[in-house]
Amino acid sequence: MQQIQSVPVQIFDLAVRLFHWFQVVLLAGLWYSAEQEWYGLHQLLAYTLASLLGARLIWGLIGSETARFRHFVPAPRQLRQYLTNKTPVAGHNPVSALMILALFLLVALQFASGLMTTDEVMTEGPLYSLVPDWLSSLAGSWHELGFNLMLGLVVVHVLAALWHQLSGDKVIGAMWHGRKPLPADTIAPRLLNSVKYFLLVVILFCGLMGWQGSAVWPQFLADLQTIQAM
Ligand code: HEM
Numbered sequence: 001m002q003q004i005q006s007v008p009v010q011i012f013d014l015a016v017r018l019f020h021w022f023q024v025v026l027l028a029g030l031w032y033s034a035e036q037e038w039y040g041l042h043q044l045l046a047y048t049l050a051s052l053l054g055a056r057l058i059w060g061l062i063g064s065e066t067a068r069f070r071h072f073v074p075a076p077r078q079l080r081q082y083l084t085n086k087t088p089v090a091g092h093n094p095v096s097a098l099m100i101l102a103l104f105l106l107v108a109l110q111f112a113s114g115l116m117t118t119d120e121v122m123t124e125g126p127l128y129s130l131v132p133d134w135l136s137s138l139a140g141s142w143h144e145l146g147f148n149l150m151l152g153l154v155v156v157h158v159l160a161a162l163w164h165q166l167s168g169d170k171v172i173g174a175m176w177h178g179r180k181p182l183p184a185d186t187i188a189p190r191l192l193n194s195v196k197y198f199l200l201v202v203i204l205f206c207g208l209m210g211w212q213g214s215a216v217w218p219q220f221l222a223d224l225q226t227i228q229a230m
């Protein structure tokens with residue numbers, strides 16, 4: 001039988017990879033800061049994550065080939081084909097793409113609901129007093145429930161990634177260094193320089209700080225003092 005030769009192909013740019021791992025770290029920080037009731041830090045991390053996600057969604061329209069929604073959001077036919085023949089893909093595979101869309105949505109909802117939430121002590125999201133009571137109370141419930149739902153999906157996501165990695169489709173390696181072993185005749189996807197992505201992140205972050213910085217920084221500095229005094 002003829003052996004198909006594999007070669008490492010660069011499939012993910014720096015923007016996609018750094019977005020992914022920063023997101024993991026920031027979500028852990030968001031959970032921990034809420035547990036400790038450090039809501040200044042919590043909001044600062046949330047605005048940072050929102051900037052990374054907002055820029056990632058724009059990158060999904062103008063970025064590298066494998067980052068674009070057009071490239072990875074599957075049609076039902078592609079999904080069926082993949083399910084009958086699960087070969088490594090030069091980008092996100094169609095099943096993982098569905099999970100990725102769900103995680104994008106849940107993180108965005110988490111951020112939006114946070115803006116309408118209060119801890120009923122010191123911290124109010126900036127939209128809390130602007131929306132009707134039923135909406136802020138729904139947002140408050142969702143802020144807790146949505147996070148737990150997201151954790152459930154993350155467990156499935158990580159188990160699926162480990163399963164692929166161990167069965168020869170090196171997806172975790174690809175999300176880390178960008179390269180995946182693929183058949184030698186694979187056409188490498190077109191990857192762009194990620195500088196524009198990081199510029200977008202900075203622009204969005206400055207916009208959010210222009211909007212909320214004066215409310216967030218004093219709370220964040222108070223949190224820092226609490227942390228230093230521990
Ligand atoms: C809070 C935890 C996590 C969240 C919210 C999350 C979310 C995501 C998102 C949104 C993407 C798409 C990246 C993009 O195109 O921009 C992705 C891809 C990926 N993630 Fe995660 N992730 C998490 C943790 C992890 C961990 C711990 C691992 C590894 C053990 C992992 C492995 C992967 C892999 C391998 C891909 C690429 C999948 C593919 O090739 O289609 N993720 N993840």
Ligand code: HEM
Binds near residue numbers: 111117124
């Ligand atoms: C993606 C971003 C966010 C994540 C992952 C996140 C996560 C969390 C988590 C896990 C909790 C604890 C929930 C509980 O057990 O009650 C929490 C509470 C809270 N978050 Fe966020 N959050 C985010 C964004 C925001 C934003 C943008 C704000 C406000 C501007 C905010 C304000 C709050 C407040 C006030 C609480 C306390 C709620 C209560 O005491 O019931 N969060 N957040």
